[in-house]
Amino acid sequence: MAKKISTEDKILKSAQEIFHHKGFEGARMQEIADKAEINKGLLHYYYKSKDKLFESVFNIALKQMLSKLNEVLREEIDLFTKIEKLVDSYITVLSINTFIPNFVFQEINRNPDFFIEKFRKFNTNEGIKVFEKQIEEETAKGTIIKIDSKQLIINIISMSIFPFMAKPMAIGILELTEKDYKKIIDDRKKLVAKFTINAIKK
Amino acid sequence: MAKKISTEDKILKSAQEIFHHKGFEGARMQEIADKAEINKGLLHYYYKSKDKLFESVFNIALKQMLSKLNEVLREEIDLFTKIEKLVDSYITVLSINTFIPNFVFQEINRNPDFFIEKFRKFNTNEGIKVFEKQIEEETAKGTIIKIDSKQLIINIISMSIFPFMAKPMAIGILELTEKDYKKIIDDRKKLVAKFTINAIKK
DNA sequence: GTCTATAGCTGGATAGAC
DNA sequence: GTCTATCCAGCTATAGAC
Numbered sequence: 001m002a003k004k005i006s007t008e009d010k011i012l013k014s015a016q017e018i019f020h021h022k023g024f025e026g027a028r029m030q031e032i033a034d035k036a037e038i039n040k041g042l043l044h045y046y047y048k049s050k051d052k053l054f055e056s057v058f059n060i061a062l063k064q065m066l067s068k069l070n071e072v073l074r075e076e077i078d079l080f081t082k083i084e085k086l087v088d089s090y091i092t093v094l095s096i097n098t099f100i101p102n103f104v105f106q107e108i109n110r111n112p113d114f115f116i117e118k119f120r121k122f123n124t125n126e127g128i129k130v131f132e133k134q135i136e137e138e139t140a141k142g143t144i145i146k147i148d149s150k151q152l153i154i155n156i157i158s159m160s161i162f163p164f165m166a167k168p169m170a171i172g173i174l175e176l177t178e179k180d181y182k183k184i185i186d187d188r189k190k191l192v193a194k195f196t197i198n199a200i201k202k
Numbered sequence: 203m204a205k206k207i208s209t210e211d212k213i214l215k216s217a218q219e220i221f222h223h224k225g226f227e228g229a230r231m232q233e234i235a236d237k238a239e240i241n242k243g244l245l246h247y248y249y250k251s252k253d254k255l256f257e258s259v260f261n262i263a264l265k266q267m268l269s270k271l272n273e274v275l276r277e278e279i280d281l282f283t284k285i286e287k288l289v290d291s292y293i294t295v296l297s298i299n300t301f302i303p304n305f306v307f308q309e310i311n312r313n314p315d316f317f318i319e320k321f322r323k324f325n326t327n328e329g330i331k332v333f334e335k336q337i338e339e340e341t342a343k344g345t346i347i348k349i350d351s352k353q354l355i356i357n358i359i360s361m362s363i364f365p366f367m368a369k370p371m372a373i374g375i376l377e378l379t380e381k382d383y384k385k386i387i388d389d390r391k392k393l394v395a396k397f398t399i400n401a402i403k404k
Numbered sequence: 405g406t407c408t409a410t411a412g413c414t415g416g417a418t419a420g421a422c
Numbered sequence: 423g424t425c426t427a428t429c430c431a432g433c434t435a436t437a438g439a440c
Contacts, residue, residue, distance in 0.1 A: 007423080025227035026312065029416060042424055044417060099311075105367050106308045109301075110228065112370040119374025128375055145400070150376050150386060151393055158364035159357050165307050165367070166359070168314040172321025173330055174352050184352060191353055198347070199401035209405080231434065244406055246435060 008046050010036045012056065015047075019057045020099040023106050027054075058107060061100050066124055068093045073127030079138050080201075082131070083156065084193040090160045091189045101161050128153065144200040152200065159192045210248050212238045214258065217249075221259045222301040225308050229256075260309060263302050268326055270295045271359075275329025281340050282403075284333070285358065286395040292362045293391045303363050330355065346402040354402065361394045 014035035018027045029050055033040045047053035072086045094101065108115045119125070135149035163170065163185060171181055216237035220229045231252055235242045249255035274288045296303065310317045321327070337351035365372065365387060373383055 022312065023225065023227065023308070025225065028414090030414095039425060040416080041418085041426075045423070048417095050416065102307060102311050105304060105371075106225070108370050109304050109367075110224065115370050116374040119371060120377065122374075125375045125377065147393075147397075148386075148389070150378075151389065153376070154365055154372065154386070154390075155361050155394070155397060157368070158360045161368075162360035162364040163356055166363075168310050168317050169307075169321060170356065172318040172324075173327045174355070175322065175327065176352075184350075184356070187350070187353065188356075191349075192357070195349075195357060195401045199397045230432090232432095241407060242434085243408075243436085247405070250435095252434065 007036075007038065007042070011038070011043060011046055011053075015053050015057050016060070019054060020061070020103045023103065024050075024054050024110070058104075061097075061104050064093065064097050065100055065104055070124060070127035073131045079134055079144070080197050082134070083196055084190075087156065087160055087193040087196070088189045091185065091192070094161065094164050095185060098164055098167070101164050105165070143202065145202055147200060152196075155199075156192070156196055159188070159195070163188065209238075209240065209244070213240070213245060213248055213255075217255050217259050218262070221256060222263070222305045225305065226252075226256050226312070260306075263299075263306050266295065266299050267302055267306055272326060272329035275333045281336055281346070282399050284336070285398055286392075289358065289362055289395040289398075290391045293387065293394070296363065296366050297387060300366055300369070303366050307367070345404065347404055349402060354398075357401075358394070358398055361390070361397070365390065 011032070014032050015027075017035060018032050027050075029040055029043055032053075033043045036043070043053075047056070069086070069090055072082065072089055075082065075085070077085070131153065132149040135144075135147075135152055138144045139146055139149075167181065170176065170184075171178070176184070213234070216234050217229075219237060220234050229252075231242055231245055234255075235245045238245070245255075249258070271288070271292055274284065274291055277284060277287070279287070333355065334351040337346075337349075337354055340346045341348055341351075369383065372378065372386075373380070378386070
């Protein structure tokens with residue numbers, strides 16, 4: 001038998017859909033209530049305010065964006081394998097949650113200073129540190145070219161995330177169909193890693 | 203003597219600042235009027251509605267993002283030189299208009315289908331086509347590895363634009379100062395081109 | 405062209421019945 | 423827990439004086 005979905009879950013799911021597409025300012029509590037098939041009163045019964053509801057949605061989104069990344073970054077595998085795994089699993093995660101990057105960066109930019117602090121304190125950077133060290137070791141050993149570890153990380157992340165954020169522009173300018181676009185994204189799971197390794201290996 | 207700034211210009215400048223930072227939904231006509239040191243009535247005298255004012259701001263932003271890019275893409279220079287020039291001039295342009303990418307992509311995503319059409323019709327893709335052809339020729343000649351031209355373009359653009367969009371996250375997670383960040387961006391004017399050429403040259 | 409005042413609506417939040 | 427009704431603040435847009 002189908003598991004009964006609680007009202008609270010229905011609200012959260014609806015709120016995610018609306019907030020992800022329209023952002024905090026563009027979202028309407030009425031629209032969220034409609035999508036959840038309840039009324040505004042009940043919405044406020046579960047989540048005291050729009051801010052509170054938004055906070056829940058945002059924190060989940062941030063976690064979806066960072067936890068997988070952090071997980072892979074910490075694994076004890078060799079650099080090239082890690083880059084391959086990183087790109088593949090990250091693009092896979094984002095393929096399921098296509099709207100997350102746009103949503104997250106949009107909201108961060110409404111309040112940049114707050115988030116800089118949040119990232120500094122948060123444990124987001126454990127994985128990054130492990131990865132940075134690993135890059136520096138390989139550079140010292142001479143297996144890869146001399147490159148600033150932060151720059152390399154920025155390159156990998158950029159190529160993995162940006163295509164999701166630029167989807168409508170890419171489709172329009174590169175004259176793609178929805179299917180073309182999907183294919184391109186899927187190909188990137190291998191391509192971005194190859195490209196990166198080509199660029200840095202000696 | 204100092205050129206007198208017309209009221210209309212003052213309004214546009216103020217509107218850009220507010221819209222770029224807060225987006226259409228987050229922007230308030232009152233705030234724009236305050237920044238321009240006029241009252242709301244006068245705002246509506248020059249620009250009939252918030253929509254109209256927004257449209258002006260958005261179209262300028264889109265142009266700032268695409269025209270330089272398109273210009274370089276069409277030049278008749280060899281592939282590697284073009285990549286170098288492309289990255290350098292593009293990062294330079296965005297360094298002056300840091301908020302443009304976030305603003306543009308946020309607004310595009312509020313209305314993706316409308317913009318897909320706009321890009322299709324617009325002459326945005328002339329340059330892209332020239333560049334695609336050039337890549338394919340070099341691939342055929344064997345001077346560079348076999349790579350889908352669209353994927354290569356996506357990589358270059360991703361590495362050029364994304365760091366601006368992710369600024370607060372980068373500063374927080376990579377533990378940078380504002381100065382570090384500026385240095386990293388500046389270094390990327392050369393680094394991204396080198397990285398790309400390394401990745402594709404045989 | 406520029407200002408003040410205000411109309412008119414929208415949307416978040418609460419009260420209170422069931 | 424769930425609903426309806428309603429309050430009230432905030433916002434765009436307009437009217438009208440100067």
